Amino acid sequence: MTYFPTNTHHLIDAQGTAHEVAATTARIVSLVPSITELLVDLGLGKQLVGRTGFCIHPREGVRKVPKVGGTKSIDLAKIRKIAPSHLIVNVDENPRDVVAELAKFVPHVIVTHPKAPTGNFDLFRLMGGIFSREEEAETLCERFGAALAQLEQAASTWPRQRVIYLIWKSPWMTVSRDTYISRTLAAAGWDTFEARGEARYPTIDLTPEQLAEVDLVLFSTEPYSFSERHLVELMDTMPLDRRTRCALIDGEMTSWYGSRSIAGMTYLLSLRQRLL
Numbered sequence: 583m584t585y586f587p588t589n590t591h592h593l594i595d596a597q598g599t600a601h602e603v604a605a606t607t608a609r610i611v612s613l614v615p616s617i618t619e620l621l622v623d624l625g626l627g628k629q630l631v632g633r634t635g636f637c638i639h640p641r642e643g644v645r646k647v648p649k650v651g652g653t654k655s656i657d658l659a660k661i662r663k664i665a666p667s668h669l670i671v672n673v674d675e676n677p678r679d680v681v682a683e684l685a686k687f688v689p690h691v692i693v694t695h696p697k698a699p700t701g702n703f704d705l706f707r708l709m710g711g712i713f714s715r716e717e718e719a720e721t722l723c724e725r726f727g728a729a730l731a732q733l734e735q736a737a738s739t740w741p742r743q744r745v746i747y748l749i750w751k752s753p754w755m756t757v758s759r760d761t762y763i764s765r766t767l768a769a770a771g772w773d774t775f776e777a778r779g780e781a782r783y784p785t786i787d788l789t790p791e792q793l794a795e796v797d798l799v800l801f802s803t804e805p806y807s808f809s810e811r812h813l814v815e816l817m818d819t820m821p822l823d824r825r826t827r828c829a830l831i832d833g834e835m836t837s838w839y840g841s842r843s844i845a846g847m848t849y850l851l852s853l854r855q856r857l858l
Contacts, residue, residue, distance in 0.1 A: 593711045596673060596695035601712050604668060604690070608713060611666040612637060613653055613676050617694060617709070618644060620840035621670075623722070624715040632664050639834075639842065656680050662687055668712075670694065674782075696839040698765040699847070702726050705839060722841055729847035730769065736851055737771035740858060743797040746775040746788070749833070750806045754788040763837050770850040772798070788816075793826050798857065804833030829857055 593601040611632035612618040618637035621630055627643045632650045648664065651657040653675045661669070661684060669688040671681050673695035685691045692712065696705050703723050710719025747767060749755050757763045757774060761782055764774040775796055777784040786792065793799065799816070801808035813828040831853065835846040 593708060595693045595708060597693040599691075599693065601690065601692060601708075603714060604712050606714065608668050609664070609666045610668045610670065610713075611650060611661055611664060611688070612670045613650075613656060614670055614672045614694060615639070615653070615675075616838035616840040616842055617670050617672070617705075618647075619838070619842055620705070620709060620722075621713075623841040624709060624713065624718045626709075626713055626715065629713070631666055632661060656684070658683055668692060696762050697760075698762060699730055699769055699839075699843065701762070702839050702843050722844070726844045726847070729844050733847045733851045734769055737769065737854065740771045740854065742771050742773055744775060744795065745772045745798040745800050746786075746792065746796050747772075747800045747802060747831070747836075748788075748806075748808065749783065749802050749804075751808070751812065753785045755783055755785050758782045758784060762839060766836050766843075766846070766850070767800075769847070770854045772800075772854070788820075790820060793820065796826060799826065799828045800831045801828065802831055802833035802836065804837070827857065829853075 595601060608629055609631045610621065610626065610629050612621060612630065613634055615634065615637045618630065618633050619639040621627070622640055622643035630647045633644055633647045634651060634653050635649050636653055637644055650660045654677060656676070666688055668690045669684055670692045671694070673693065681691065694705060696702060706719040706722045710716045745767065747757050747763065749757060756777060758781065759774055759776055767774055775792065777786050801812055808830060810830065813830065816828060832849060834842060835849040838846065
């Protein structure tokens with residue numbers, strides 16, 4: 583096994599900032615739920631000193647870690663009091679202006695922004711390199727690589743399908759193709775509906791004409807908590823082309839990068855097979 587070298591030439595985050603290897607006494611606040619889980623899986627649970635209320639996995643691993651607000655509604659005063667040495671944020675999940683304020687008193691801010699499933703390799707190695715968990719990071723890389731390869735191999739034998747992936751209701755919102763979610767779905771052979779405009783999470787009308795253009799409408803369980811009731815409502819209120827189907831999809835398995843993405847690839851393989 584080849585481990586990731588721990589030097590600052592390689593430890594570069596999504597903002598282009600080079601990071602040094604942290605001391606073993608590093609105090610970490612994570613404002614990214616999926617990365618909070620990753621840190622615990624890398625064996626860094628005891629160094630986590632702050633998390634958001636949405637950082638819920640693994641349950642026992644984060645239960646005693648203090649909450650510092652949500653991913654958007656961050657309590658700066660709490661973080662200042664905790665006095666972390668490292669803060670982990672994400673381009674999509676955390677407001678830039680709030681992160682800029684936090685950077686005034688947190689010595690090291692690590693910016694993440696995986697744009698595709700393969701971005702997990704860099705993410706594992708960045709966290710493993712900074713916090714001296716190279717071996718654990720490489721193990722995760724191997725496991726993820728195997729799960730992704732299995733999904734892509736199976737998807738290569740299936741007909742590609744066009745899908746609308748819904749993340750919100752009133753108004754209806756979806757994902758553009760320039761997102762981690764869309765590229766993750768593409769690995770399973772699902773091509774997302776391309777809405778007009780440049781928004782990465784655009785609002786759509788969800789018209790009969792749009793529905794007629796796709797094979798499948800996927801209702802994500804997060805951030806909006808879609809349920810079977812919403813599928814029934816759509817089918818009852820809007821005439822669907824006979825070939826257009828609706829299905830629930832676990833949002834954590836498509837939008838959470840980090841260690842959960844390993845299970846995510848296996849989940850998508852199973853779901854796609856079931857919906858063929």
